[in-house]
Amino acid sequence: MSDPSSRNANLARSNASASPLFLREEEVRRGMELLYFGYTRLTKSIDDELSEQGLGRAHHRALYFIAREPDLPVSQLLRLLAITKQSLGRVLTELQQRGLIEASKGKRDRRQKLLRLTQTGQAMEAELFDILRKRLSAAYAGAGQDNVTGFWRVLEGLVPEADRELVSDLGEGRKA
Amino acid sequence: MSDPSSRNANLARSNASASPLFLREEEVRRGMELLYFGYTRLTKSIDDELSEQGLGRAHHRALYFIAREPDLPVSQLLRLLAITKQSLGRVLTELQQRGLIEASKGKRDRRQKLLRLTQTGQAMEAELFDILRKRLSAAYAGAGQDNVTGFWRVLEGLVPEADRELVSDLGEGRKA
DNA sequence: AAGATGGGTCAGACATATTGACGTAAACTG
DNA sequence: CAGTTTACGTCAATATGTCTGACCCATCTT
Incomplete structure (x- = not known):
């Protein structure tokens, strides 16, 4: 753990491809934690900018x-x-x-x-979006294209059926 | 588009594999929205159980x-x-x-x-975890193993460097 | 005409969080 | 050993975001 050469050994472990057993507690907890940290840290990143205004x-x-x-x-x-x-x-x-x-x-x-x-x-x-865009696109780039698709798919599955259309229609207004 | 049921054309659209241009605004916005809805809806799912207690x-x-x-x-x-x-x-x-x-x-x-x-x-x-587990593992199952890995990788990239070790060390206590 | 919908508004309340100061015990460090 | 830092607890005052439930008006639908 303190071994500097493998400071990301744990992340690497969690990176190991998902086991065939989807429902194992460890994997579910890992996903919940990443979702929690990913979401909360991303949203916190604009707090300073916001409170200035x-x-x-x-x-x-x-x-x-x-x-x-x-x-x-x-x-x-x-x-x-x-x-x-x-x-x-x-x-x-x-x-x-x-x-x-x-x-x-x-x-x-x-x-x-x-x-x-x-x-x-x-x-x-636009200014706020720019902060978020930088972080999210860095995460996209670091993960690679295929993983971005996976990211989307799992999240889509997390949205309750009742809300799906609402979500998927976003952005339509600008194309029409 | 490996989803044969294709129950929602709009979701299917957002499912289209990520374009080579990672930084396009549309893709970043899509990710932010899914992250927002995924996270908020998942956390809301335990509110009833919580407030009962x-x-x-x-x-x-x-x-x-x-x-x-x-x-x-x-x-x-x-x-x-x-x-x-x-x-x-x-x-x-x-x-x-x-x-x-x-x-x-x-x-x-x-x-x-x-x-x-x-x-x-x-x-x-355990009771609360069970509610979350059901939803998250359903999303995992619906997305497939490869996509779960992608889900994790992008989220890991969203966690600031400073917090990574903290996150990745979770769960270690039980093994040791 | 009646009812449903889109929107606004009131009072009162709760949950969650903040800042900043202060105190105590135990650990570390010269 | 003396001095500093760390881990934890606690005070008061405050901010934010949310809720319930009631009630209103304008407009659309039937």
């Missing part, structure tokens, strides 16, 4: 999805974030006050409020 | 790591969770009051407080 992670999540899907209705964002109207309401109000997002009424359904980023909001989101 | 996620994280590494010192747990002493202190006090964990003094270093689960704590953790 007086924003929190909740703001970023909203910002992210609005960037991803311009003219996103509130109801859709609510489903993506899986929080209550109240919680989201406060976040959206603050983002609007800071001039990061703006809203318009839906054409087909005028009850809808469609959210998009302002110029300032786009700049802000 | 009057516990929160913070308690579970502590419980999990103590289960994973019996006789874990507080300092180590602090590093794993990356929270402050105060925050952890409250959680540990509550777990102790509920009789889920117990502590002993370190042999080599008597300043250390070593944490482990009580019988009750083991039962509780």
